[in-house]
Amino acid sequence: MELSVYLQDLLQATVKQLIALQASALAGSDPEPLHQLRIQLRRLALLLELFEPVARWPEGVSSSRAEKVCRRLGMARDLDVLRDRLEHVFLPQLPEDEINALKGVRKQLKRERRLAIAEVEEALRGRRYLKLLARLQAWLKEPRFTSLGSEPLDAWMLEFHAPLISDLFLLPGWRSESASDLHQLRQRLKRCRYGLALSPGPHLLPWLAQLKRSQQLLGELNDLHVFELALDAGRSFQPDVTCPVLTSLVASQRQVALLQWRDLAAQWSTSSTRLSFHQALLAPVVGGLTRP
Incomplete structure (x- = not known):
């Protein structure tokens, strides 16, 4: 398989996943779509970086831009992990007095997650991220490669x-x-x-x-x-x-x-x-x- 064919198929699958996960991640009720979206963003960033010698990426498409979006989603994900561990792993094993002592911590985590979800919404609805997706979709319709693109993948x-x-x-x-x-x-x-x-x-x-x-x-x-x-x-x-x-x-x-x-x-x-x-x-x- 040629590098160009492999890269185009891989990028198509990644962009498709990002678009499919967007609405669920913005809903915010289930933490899993946000987690999966961050995984896809990390893969996108690596793909753009590693295969840069193969593709002629359009202006505004870069690994660093994908990484910046991923970082902006990180706080919400970290808080989801903290809250899940506290609520479902530790609290069922604690005596009543310790559960009561942790009320302030639990309220603070909820407040912080609300703020973090606002950051998620701003990042995923922001002009830079939407332009990144649009430019990737445009590139997929008319991909441009370097001479390396015609080389076999496994070589x-x-x-x-x-x-x-x-x-x-x-x-x-x-x-x-x-x-x-x-x-x-x-x-x-x-x-x-x-x-x-x-x-x-x-x-x-x-x-x-x-x-x-x-x-x-x-x-x-x-x-x-x-x-x-x-x-x-x-x-x-x-x-x-x-x-x-x-x-x-x-x-x-x-x-x-x-x-x-x-x-x-x-x-x-x-x-x-x-x-x-x-x-x-x-x-x-x-x-x-x-x-x-």
Whole structure:
């Protein structure tokens, strides 16, 4: 398959998903469409970046523009995760006095989400985002490619994969447990996973599953860290004193996730695992188009 054909089909599928999710994400009642829309925006940003040598993108279409929209939707998504964990994971396990002590926190989270949803509406109805979608749709009707577009897809996959993994295993998050280092590694694993998913063969699917598991464990650790910060922010009480059961639950969940992450990080860090991963990336692309 030619690079131009693959890219056009992939972009068509991504834009279609963005348009389909727009109304549901704006409704705001169900957090899942917003989550899926952010995933599609991340994929769009990576697609525009990685395949820039293949396409002649119109003015105003760029990876950075898609990333900016995605960031504006981030606060609402983070608050949805916090509220879901508090309401459905922790509260059912708490005594009545701790539930009462958390009323102020729960009200504050609701207020903050209302503000965040207003930001979502402004971003998705904004001129810049709508122009981005319109220009992508126009490009799909009359696509323009560089000379690279006529080259076969599998002959160039190494070049598209290389930026995703260049220094991935050198990041401090593999050996550090600081929140900032783990967050940085999580972002890079997410980028690597979404980027590789744009052009996978069946031989990469087990590695994509492993990347997803790694990302999920680091996401769990990040969510628990953010949850602890949210409890501390602006409160007149100390959570470990006023809500000892909640504090214990958070610490327990963090310890479980940390132990699981240590095991997985140790697997990734062996030379044999890294060699196998790199060899899989060198293998030719097999099979047909896989869409996000």
